[in-house]
Amino acid sequence: MRIDKFLKVSRIIKRRTVAKEACDLGRVEVGGRPAKAGTEVSIGDEIVVHFGNSDLRVRVLALTESTKKEDATNLYEII
Secondary structure, eight states, X not given: OBHHHHHHHTTSSSOHHHHHXXXXXXXXXXXXXXXXXTOBOOTTOEEEXXXXXXXXXXXXXXXXXXXXXXXGGGGEEEO
16 A cells, blocks of 8 residues: 555545655655655554654554544554
8 A cells, every 4th residue: 555545544644645745745754764655555564754843653553445533543553
């Protein structure tokens, strides 16, 4: 699954276009490397998203094409 789609489906970032912009600006890392919007994500990958002065570090637990709002937090764990 593409990183921009995962960020949207998991509700870490609300919109896919915003997730794509964050990737293009270098604010998203997968496995310690800057990620482009098309970077493939797999289960077990560590993602870091830089939000202003804070960073969000998560580990991918599951990949689904769509999910309910209540189940979105089951796709990742904060580390």
